[in-house]
Amino acid sequence: MYTPAQNARLALLLEVAGTPKPGNVDRTRDLPDLHFEHFLAGAVGAQSGLEMAADGAAVGSAFERAIDGMATQRGDNTQFGALLLLVPLVRASRSELSPAVAESVVEETTVADAAGFYRAFDHVDVFVDDPPASMDDLDVRRGSDAVPALFERGLTLYDVMDHSVPGDDVAREWVTGFDRSFLAAHRLANADGPATDRAASVFLSVLAERPDTLVANRHGETVAREVTDRAAELHDSNALGTDPDAVERFADELVERGVNPGTTADIVAAGLFIALEHETLEL
Amino acid sequence: MYTPAQNARLALLLEVAGTPKPGNVDRTRDLPDLHFEHFLAGAVGAQSGLEMAADGAAVGSAFERAIDGMATQRGDNTQFGALLLLVPLVRASRSELSPAVAESVVEETTVADAAGFYRAFDHVDVFVDDPPASMDDLDVRRGSDAVPALFERGLTLYDVMDHSVPGDDVAREWVTGFDRSFLAAHRLANADGPATDRAASVFLSVLAERPDTLVANRHGETVAREVTDRAAELHDSNALGTDPDAVERFADELVERGVNPGTTADIVAAGLFIALEHETLEL
Known part of the structure; x- marks a missing residue:
């Protein structure tokens, strides 16, 4: 049995090790300045923030600590969005890792949690619109400079996430009881093969379902929609089983175009954590 | 800055992520029953044993705990030998990670440490001659059943390691001030490129230098010598730079033959830890 904080780190490792995972760093692909090893180091570095969450610390402080630790490596932002999902899920696992408990964890966040979230941006460059x-x-890129405005407006971290929907499907998880994360966990449990193969297959299914919001913010809605449509074609034809080279080509093409469906990866990481915690996915 | 226990886990992750690493699980290769993900899980699971060593616990207890945690995954033995090097090195890093301090850590081990080492075999199947x-x-495969004999003979863990040389180059590190581990760290610091590329290149250099004792025990001295001679040819001609396909072919061939130079990988993991701790290798 792994502890929840260990399962969270294992989820980050299994997520990045899945391949092919079109557009993202995976077991066989690096991006020019963002390598597989940065993700390994990011997962190791996130330890103390995840342990804080497991020990019952406030979500905002635990998240800030996790990001600070994650960003020890030079690859900069590797798992910001994934940790924004994992920290409340780890916190929920103290009583029960269910949509209802996860929902109450995020609904109970405070303005101080929002301040922790903003301070996390001091540690790392995150692409945001x-x-x-x-x-x-309240532009998150202001980092801790935005904290006075947060207190003035009395915004909790939940409120901040709520304001970020639509346009950020990590934030959307916060306000929908982590529905796609739990769905990903369900699919991971029912998929076949090693965990990393399941991660790749579920990644494709999640990407096929909704345009990735990181892609939309960086490259526009049209590109995000095109990527999702192509993922849907590959997923619907079970290409990972019948024509894996087609998925590999798609993966290479997206890497070449610099199109990285990072939000999709974040949701898969959250799903891996849930499946590991529920022991519906074992290694 | 990572803690020593975090650097030890990062070393395990970087080691397995290096590729091509002829004969072993690596970023692009699995063995039939031993997958990349088992190594990821093994590294996560080793946490509390490594933290015990960092906190000053006895080497034998810390090692037993590390192995127990490592073996949580079903791949069974992933990093037994690497942890047998990392635990005393992490312990040494409490004062100074030097050959002299590492030597005194292992020389000061007791019969109780030897008992911890034997108990570790209760948690995992390890191939030994x-x-x-x-x-x-005192056959280690007796596990904790051998503990009374240890006390009867008054053998410390250092004595046990000393008795295992020759024939086990992990044990040899214990009685030579971890000389090949420190040499690997030096080479890792002076190699070029991402840490995982350096790990692959230093793996080849370590394999080129002495026949791998795990290979010798499983497949005989002749095979071990042949593997080392071929690694030496590839290393001497800088094949990773000039003809990487030749190294890939060698890697595939060894995997097919089931020839896994595990001792070499253990030494590279120890070298990665030293280089990370000394900050001569940064991510």
């Missing part, structure tokens, strides 16, 4: 003008003082 | 007849009551 411009906020609406009315939210300019 | 038959002991000499005079040592039959």
Whole structure:
């Protein structure tokens, strides 16, 4: 039996080791400045933040610590979104890892948690879109400088996530009881083969279902939709089983174009954690 | 900065992620019943034993705990030998990670440490050769059943390692001030490229230098010598730089023959830990 904090790190490792995982760093692909080893180091570095969450610390502080540790390596942002899902899920696993408990964990977050989330941006460069003008003082890229505005407006971390939907499907998990994360866990449990093969197959299914919001923010809705449509074709034809080279080609092409469905990977990591905790996925 | 226990886990992860690493599980190769993900899980599971060593626990207890945690996954023995090197090195890093301090850590081991080492065999199947007849009551495969004989003979863990040389180059590290581990660290620091590429290149250099004792015990001295001679040819001609396909072919061939130079991998993992701790290898 692994502890919840260990299962969270194992989920991060299994996620990046799945291949082919179109567009992202995987067991056989690096990006120009972001290598497989940065993800290994990010998972190791996230330890103390994840342990804080497992010990019952506030979500915002645990998240900030996890990001600070993750960013020890030079690859910079490797698992920011995944940790934004894992920290509340690890916290929920203290009583029960269910959608209802996870929902109550995030609903109970405070303004202090939101401050921890903003401070996390001091440790790492995360790609985010411009906020609406009315939210300019709360642009996450301000990091801890935005904390006074948070307290002035009385926004909890849940409120911040709620404001980020639509346009950020990690935030969407927070306000929908982590529905796609639990669905991914269910699929991981029912898939065949080694955990890393299951991670790759579920990645494709999650990507096939909704345009990846990181891709949409970086490359526009049209590209995000195109990527999802192609993932859906490959998924519907069970290409991983019948024509794996087609998926490999798609993966190479996305890497070449710099199109990285990072949000999809975050959800798969959350699903891996849930499946490991529920022991529906064993190694 | 990672803690010593984190660097030890990172070393295990970087070691298995190096490729091509002829004969062993690596970033692109699995063995029939031993997959990449088992090594990821083994590294995660070793946490508490490594933390015990970092906190100053006795080497034998820390090692037993590390092996118990490593063996949580079903792949069984993934990193037994590597942890037998890492535990005393992590312990040494409490004062100074030098050959002299590492030597004094292992020289100060007791009969109780030897008992911990034997108990570790209760948690995992490790391939070992038959002991000499005079040592039959101390066959490590007896696990904790051999503990009374250890106390009767008054053998410390250092004595046990000393008796295992020649024929076990992990044990040899214990009685030579971890000389090949420190040499591997030096080479890792001076190699080029990402840490996982350095791990692969240093693996080849270590394999080129002395026949792997795990290979010798499983397949005989002749095979072990042949593997080392071929590694030496590839290493001397800088094949990783000039003809990487030749190394890939060698790697595939050894995997097919079931020839796994595990001792070499253990030494590379120890070298990675030293280089990370000394910050001569950064990610």
